[in-house]
Amino acid sequence: MATVPGSADAFTQGAGYVLPDYPFVEPPEIRSGAVRRHAVVIVGAGLSGLTLACGLARLGIAAVLLDEDHTVGVKGASSRGICYTQKSLEIFQRLGVYERIAARGIQWSVGRTYAGQDEVYSFDLRQNSSYSLSAQPPFINLQQFYIEAYLVERLHELGGVDVRWHSRVTGFRQQAGYARLTVETPAGPYTLEAEHVIDASGAHTPFHGWTGATLQSRRGDDRWCIADVRFKTTPPRERRTWIEAPFNGNRAVWQHLMGDEVWRIDYQMKPNADPEAVSREDVVRERLRGQFGPEVEAAAQIVWVGPYAYRSQCVDQLRIGSVFFMGDAAKIVSPFGARGGNSGIADADNLAWKLAAVLNGQAPARLLDSYHEERHEAAVHNVRVTQRTARFLRPAEGMERMFRSAAIGLARQYPFARALINTGRMAVANSYTQSGICERTGGLSVQNVNFRWADRSTGCVNDLIAWAKGQLLVLVFGDLSAAVAQRLRQLGQLAPVRCVQVVGRGTRPQAVELVVDPQGHLQGACHVFGHAWALLRPDAYIAATGESVDADLIQALQKALAIEE
Numbered sequence: 001m002a003t004v005p006g007s008a009d010a011f012t013q014g015a016g017y018v019l020p021d022y023p024f025v026e027p028p029e030i031r032s033g034a035v036r037r038h039a040v041v042i043v044g045a046g047l048s049g050l051t052l053a054c055g056l057a058r059l060g061i062a063a064v065l066l067d068e069d070h071t072v073g074v075k076g077a078s079s080r081g082i083c084y085t086q087k088s089l090e091i092f093q094r095l096g097v098y099e100r101i102a103a104r105g106i107q108w109s110v111g112r113t114y115a116g117q118d119e120v121y122s123f124d125l126r127q128n129s130s131y132s133l134s135a136q137p138p139f140i141n142l143q144q145f146y147i148e149a150y151l152v153e154r155l156h157e158l159g160g161v162d163v164r165w166h167s168r169v170t171g172f173r174q175q176a177g178y179a180r181l182t183v184e185t186p187a188g189p190y191t192l193e194a195e196h197v198i199d200a201s202g203a204h205t206p207f208h209g210w211t212g213a214t215l216q217s218r219r220g221d222d223r224w225c226i227a228d229v230r231f232k233t234t235p236p237r238e239r240r241t242w243i244e245a246p247f248n249g250n251r252a253v254w255q256h257l258m259g260d261e262v263w264r265i266d267y268q269m270k271p272n273a274d275p276e277a278v279s280r281e282d283v284v285r286e287r288l289r290g291q292f293g294p295e296v297e298a299a300a301q302i303v304w305v306g307p308y309a310y311r312s313q314c315v316d317q318l319r320i321g322s323v324f325f326m327g328d329a330a331k332i333v334s335p336f337g338a339r340g341g342n343s344g345i346a347d348a349d350n351l352a353w354k355l356a357a358v359l360n361g362q363a364p365a366r367l368l369d370s371y372h373e374e375r376h377e378a379a380v381h382n383v384r385v386t387q388r389t390a391r392f393l394r395p396a397e398g399m400e401r402m403f404r405s406a407a408i409g410l411a412r413q414y415p416f417a418r419a420l421i422n423t424g425r426m427a428v429a430n431s432y433t434q435s436g437i438c439e440r441t442g443g444l445s446v447q448n449v450n451f452r453w454a455d456r457s458t459g460c461v462n463d464l465i466a467w468a469k470g471q472l473l474v475l476v477f478g479d480l481s482a483a484v485a486q487r488l489r490q491l492g493q494l495a496p497v498r499c500v501q502v503v504g505r506g507t508r509p510q511a512v513e514l515v516v517d518p519q520g521h522l523q524g525a526c527h528v529f530g531h532a533w534a535l536l537r538p539d540a541y542i543a544a545t546g547e548s549v550d551a552d553l554i555q556a557l558q559k560a561l562a563i564e565e
């Protein structure tokens with residue numbers, strides 16, 4: 001039955017996931033028979049493509065979004081990503097879907113790691129000062145298809161993006177300054193043109209071949225099997241990981257709670273295990289019995305089972321001609337540390353404001369080259385970090401296994417050795433050290449901390465960004481002389497930038513927009529101290545910081561938008 005994109009009610013129905021079914025609507029190209037040219041065509045309505053589409057819609061940029069499928073979740077693998085980081089949640093708040101995610105998702109901050117019967121390591125992220133000030137929690141767990149469905153809903157609320165389901169891109173040709181795409185649909189094929197093609201079509205993208213992209217790829221023999229399970233009596237709401245689980249042949253196990261009271265249990269299988277054999281229901285039940293005992297297992301409802309293998313991969317160039325690679329089309333990482341989907345969301349957030357600035361005429365087209373500089377650095381880093389975890393979890397026989405056994409043995413006794421236990425380094429906002437548009441002082445992410453507007457109502461960094469409507473923000477901390485206030489006012493008239501004075505307390509005569517930061521959280525989040533300014537981008541990254549409002553600020557502003565001096 002076809003469902004019109006509307007409210008994403010519970011998709012967990014009985015012993016299974018029932019996902020929405022979005023209808024095919026005949027596109028104008030087929031109705032008119034004419035080839036149309038679009039500024040932006042996004043291929044793939046997964047996590048990254050949908051995030052980008054929402055980001056563009058919010059900034060008033062029209063786009064076409066094509067997906068070969070007609071639902072959320074990935075064909076044959078409906079349950080994949082579960083864990084969304086603070087940075088992603090902050091992005092989702094800006095896009096207007098955070099409340100829905102928080103309402104259905106599970107907030108967690110406590111993680112425990114075991115080897116055999118012993119707890120070798122535990123943490124509570126809420127005790128970690130780097131997480132505590134944001135309006136969003138450190139993590140939320142929710143099945144990926146819910147996030148995607150909320151983004152689809154949001155796109156329909158925002159308008160401006162033409163979402164086309166049942167639309168498979170089967171051909172591509174690069175032309176001068178644009179590309180031609182062939183799209184197969186139930187009503188037949190058609191051609192459209194795009195000035196910017198965003199390849200968000202995932203791990204099996206056809207665009208690598210079409211564009212001649214080169215890449216680094218590595219695949220191992222590590223094999224896993226997911227069981228999404230509902231219990232009558234639920235285990236504690238903590239992330240639990242076993243490096244060596246006695247109930248799983250001394251191999252690893254992950255245990256997470258997701259939405260609808262469904263537990264995700266990931267079991268590491270023998271190397272090169274046969275995916276069909278390990279995912280048979282009787283085999284899965286045997287595993288659950290081993291972990292939870294016969295009584296719990298008998299009452300458990302298996303919602304979904306999925307075997308998986310993974311590879312590490314990264315394209316060498318995130319942009320080739322009109323094509324931009326993002327999400328899994330740009331890089332693939334092992335799932336340990338939740339760096340796949342979360343970094344795809346960050347790719348989208350990075351590109352959205354740049355595309356909007358270029359298409360709105362506020363920045364030259366070369367601003368888009370910074371997408372590669374910034375997100376390729378992030379991709380390479382994420383691949384490296386997850387490869388290390390993968391090697392810890394599936395060590396090569398010999399030296400690597402010996403090192404792991406020694407690390408586990410030491411961690412049982414000595415706190416210093418706990419840092420060697422690597423069950424996944426959780427995703428964080430990547431820093432940009434190679435960016436051509438950030439000053440040396442920039443490239444850092446800004447948390448979504450609270451402050452007070454001049455009328456004393458509470459605001460957060462995302463409110464400031466929304467108020468700036470896609471423009472850069474100059475935050476000036478401390479008092480302003482009349483001359484500096486005048487300079488800032490002029491700057492606001494000359495450049496796509498909005499200026500804000502941030503004071504510690506009280507309300508002084510307003511020179512520019514004024515906000516109050518009584519505890520200095522906003523200033524701390526912007527990584528500056530004392531009298532200073534910070535240039536904040538629409539993706540909540542700092543482009544530059546400085547002390548006096550002078551030529552350095554103008555220079556940083558031009559650099560942030562890739563405007564030549």
Ligand SMILES: Cc1cc2nc3c(=O)[nH]c(=O)nc-3n(C[C@H](O)[C@H](O)[C@H](O)COP(=O)(O)OP(=O)(O)OC[C@H]3O[C@@H](n4cnc5c(N)ncnc54)[C@H](O)[C@@H]3O)c2cc1C
Nearest residue numbers: 044046047048068081082083169201202327328340341342
């Ligand atoms: C077991 C597992 C657990 C994971 N856990 C996490 C986690 O906890 N947190 C996290 O952040 N990440 C996690 N990930 C990774 C995450 O699922 C992926 O990184 C994420 O799905 C990538 O999103 P994407 O939008 O780039 O690609 P996809 O989600 O693969 O979406 C691609 C879209 O493109 C469409 N498409 C493909 N080809 C075409 C075509 N030719 N024409 C039109 N449309 C096309 C597809 O239908 C699909 O909708 C996990 C992955 C696995 C396997």
